[in-house]
Each structure stands twice: as structure tokens, then as C-alpha cells.
Amino acid sequence: MTSERKDNHVALAMDQNRGVRGRNDFDDVELLHHALAGIDPATVSLGTTVGGVSWDVPFYINGMTGGSTSTGEINRTLAIAARETGIPMASGSMSIALKDPSQIPTFQVIREENPDGFVMANLGADHGVDNALRVIDLLQADALQIHVNAMQETVMPEGSRDFSAWPATIEAVVAAVPVPVVVKEVGFGLSRRTLDTLAGLGVTVADVSGRGGTNFARIENSRRAGGDYAYLEGWGQSTVSCLLDAPSGFPTLLASGGVRNPLDVLKALALGAKGVGVAGTFLALAVDGGVDALVTEINRWKEHLTQLMATVGAPTVSALAGTDLLVRGSVREFCELRGID
């Protein structure tokens, strides 16, 4: 049943992420063009620092899958592409591997194919210290992602219903595990209040994972016989809104949700993210085109991002935070309502 859910998630996410992608709030962010700002791309570094660790590339394959035979093969494709391009990668939730050890290999393939890469294990916020240590060990993981997905669970027919223990559990796990912890949403966004709460729990790295890309309200709703949660499909804050809303002192922000191309990466970094997660866009390439298509595309993103940074005059990811930008449309309205300058 749970393996079947993993396959369903991939099939339904593919429907949303294949082919031409619709508008999202990244389109309401405009970087001001300065025609004489350009620098030599040879002086541009894509390097960034996340949770005290250096990454050579500021975008990564976000947590998606594992837990069935076919999703194990998708993990293999993603892991080989991560290895060939030198980008970090996360597993999907390993909860299923804790319940059913026969599924462990569908996750361990990520480490086997990419022994020296930066690998993140992924678990929900209902798992305590022992389970967190176990999944880190299974993948020899360099970091742990903890997903906080209350709205997905609510719409999921077989989802959890009580989220009251999550803050205390997150605090305990962060204090106990030997690797950096990234707390992430799954496409509904982390608000300013949530990020403040996380900081109080000792969390220093958070992926806002906002609305605009893969929509888990729609995915879970279409797995329900009656489809009776259709009214929640617009729930949550967009990735752009979350980055604008984030408290300025939060140590390390990551961004994901609706990243379609290198310009979206550039915009997220200009809005303060130190790294940018990509799930649906890379999944579609992996499933439809295999390793070659994904490697070609990731290398193209690296090249384009380097050239775009040179064009806007930013030699580093940190320098991008000073880029002049305008926000339009509903993002601007969000900023006005939230009192953001």
C-alpha cells in the first residue's frame, strides 16, 4: 500500500511537471537590468555555504522518492546525475524503509551510486532521535532533511492528523544528530512565524519550499475517492513570498517550490536563499529522459547560472543578495499586507 503511494506520487507529480510549466510568482520578480554591470564569467564562483558545509553548486535535487522498486530506479538515475554534475541530493522520506526493511536498498542506491557526493536523508517531523540516527546511518548522510507537511497529511487519505508533537521532536533531533538539519515544507511554504519558531528550536537551516510548483494538495486530493479537498489547492505561500517574508536574522535559508529554470535559481538567490532545491522539474527529466537528459540539463543550468551572475555583476552567491529587483502583482500585494519594504 505504501509502496503504491510512492508510485502514485511520482505519476501524479509527473502530470504537473512535464512539458511547458505555467506562471508562478518567480515571474512577478524582475531583476533590474544594468547594461554596464557585467563581469568576466571566469571570475564567477557558484560556491555557497549551507549549514557550515561548502557546496560547489548552489542548487540541488530535493527530497522526492524511494520506497518501491520503480522509485528505487528513479533514485538511481537522480544519484548518477548528482554524481556526474557534482550537485547535492536528498532522498525521499525514509519512513517506509524504517517500517519495511526490504525497501532500504531503494534508498541506499543513492549512496552507492554517489559515494563521495553530498547526500541528505529525509524523514517527517514525527520521527524521534533513534529513527533520525538510523536513516543518517543507512545513507551515510551528510545532512538530514525533516519535512513539515501538515497540509499534505491533512489531505492525504491515510495521513497523520495530530501535529502537536512536531516542535519538541524537531528540537530533540536537532540537538542529537551529528549532521546539519534542514527543516523543509513540501510546497506550502514556511512563514515568518514558523521560521522564528524553528530558530527557537535550534534550527539553523530551513528550505521554505513554497507554492508555485508541485502541488501536494492536488496530488493527495486526486488520490481521494471523492476529491473533496479541491478547495485547498491554492493553500500556502509562494516561494518568492516566503523569501521576502523571512526574518532577516535567520542563519541559512534555502528555497524550493516551482523552480523551473536557471533564472528562477538566480532570483531565489537574489532574494536571499543560499541554495535552491529542485524537485518536479528534475524528476520529469529523469523519468522521461534518463541520466543523459538530466545531466545535460543540470550542466546547462550551471553554465547559464554562471553567465547570468556575470551579466548582473555578481561574482558570488552572497553578492547576488545586493541585486536590484522589483516585485509586481500578487507578490507586491503580499508585501504590502505583511508590511515588507
Ligand code: FNR
Ligand atoms: C516530493 N517532496 C518531498 N519532500 C520531502 O521532504 N519528502 C518527501 O518524501 C517528498 N516526496 C516527494 C515526492 C515527489 C514525487 C515530489 C515531486 C516531491 C517535495 C519536494 O521536496 C518539494 O518540497 C516540492 O515538490 C516543491 O518543489 P518543486 O517540485 O516545485 O520543485
